[in-house]
Amino acid sequence: MESKKFYNEDSDAEFLDKLISEGVSFDLILTDPPYNLGKDFGNDSDDLSLDDFLNTNRRRIEKCKDLLKEDGSIVWFAIHHLVGYLQVMMYKTGLEYRRMNIWHYENGFSRTKTAPRTEYEPFLWFSQSDSNWTYNADDVRVPYKSEERLENPVYYTNSDGEKKAWTPNPDGRLRGDVWKFPTLAGKSYEGEKTEHPTQKPEALITELVKAFCPKDDDGNYNGSILDPYAGSGTLGVCCEKLNKNGHDIDWICNEIESKWVEVSEGRVSELRDTLFDE
Structure with a gap:
């Protein structure tokens, strides 16, 4: 399957199975699947019963494990009240727990006075091996x-x-396990923000790529990365920016909604054109 490209398929129905059947494997699966909060992504994937949410994510995790290289890792974003379920699922698949990390931001806003304001989202890091994985500590000081x-x-x-x-x-x-990056709120991020309701900041995703992507002997990132629930394509954008600076990351992003694939392709196309012009 061609890399450095966005695909418009259903990861839950056929895309991950296709990758498995082709014998493809990845150094890193970095993804942000729906949290089941009722967000409008153009479908009902974020509005499931608890049982359906758990069954769907169990199958996702099992397939992603099959797509990891022997020294590969999964970095999986979640929400605080459901992350425990996902963590147990990863244990049960035989993945090896490395750390629960926190994306901490202080520029969010409170929707209620009956609970503390939300200022973080957790993301899990599990590896295929219990003895060999990539973490470039010096790259993310x-x-x-x-x-x-x-x-x-x-x-x-x-x-x-x-x-x-x-x-x-x-x-x-x-770096510790609390990663501090602001959300894409306010005028400062108008140039980066799309209409996608759960878009992650490029600064955060780039730092995660730098932390968990393998490097060659010259110190360049040269691993393979998959995002099967790519949303507005931020992973692809971040990898392409790194590649234009001399790295060689093979990335594949898939998204079920054609609207977001078009947005993703537009972001990368604009990036490539800008860098080419320069």
């Missing part, structure tokens, strides 16, 4: 909270009783 840490070393005594000096990494501290 974040700034130190205080610049003072960069000025002087910190001395400590190691297990052999030797005095050692720890000096801060100039690229920043290691």
Whole structure:
């Protein structure tokens, strides 16, 4: 199947099965399936009974596991009150738990005064192997909270009783499991935001690609990535931006609604034309 392309098929009905039958496998499956909150994506995929939601996602997870390479990973966005079900399903398929991460944002808004304002969405990270996976820790470092840490070393005594000096990494501290990125709310993001009701920020998705995509000996990202529930195509956009900077990521995105495939193709086409003109 051709990579670096958007497909317009039903992942639940045939697309994932087609990939499995062709023997395709991926280094990373990075996806944001419907949360079952009743959002209008052009179909009823986000408005299922609990039993249907659980059965549908169990089949999705099983098929995605079959599409992972031996050292591949799944990064799966969810919602707080249903993520526990999905986590158990991943355990039961034989995937290996790595971490539950949090996408934290502070520019959301509250729809009610009867509960705390929502400021996060969880995403699960599971791997195919319990001993081998990709996580590029140095690629996703974040700034130190205080610049003072960069000025002087910190001395400590190691297990052999030797005095050692720890000096801060100039690229920043290691990222934790809380990923802070604003939502696409407000005028600042008008150029990026589409009509899709659950679009993720490019900054967040790019950082996830950098964290979990394999690299070649020259330090370029060169893995294969699948998003079977691609929405407005943000994964493809982020991969193409990285590819135009010298990387070589093979990505495949699929979306059941033709409207969003057209939006996705338009975003990537505009990106390619802009970069070509430059």
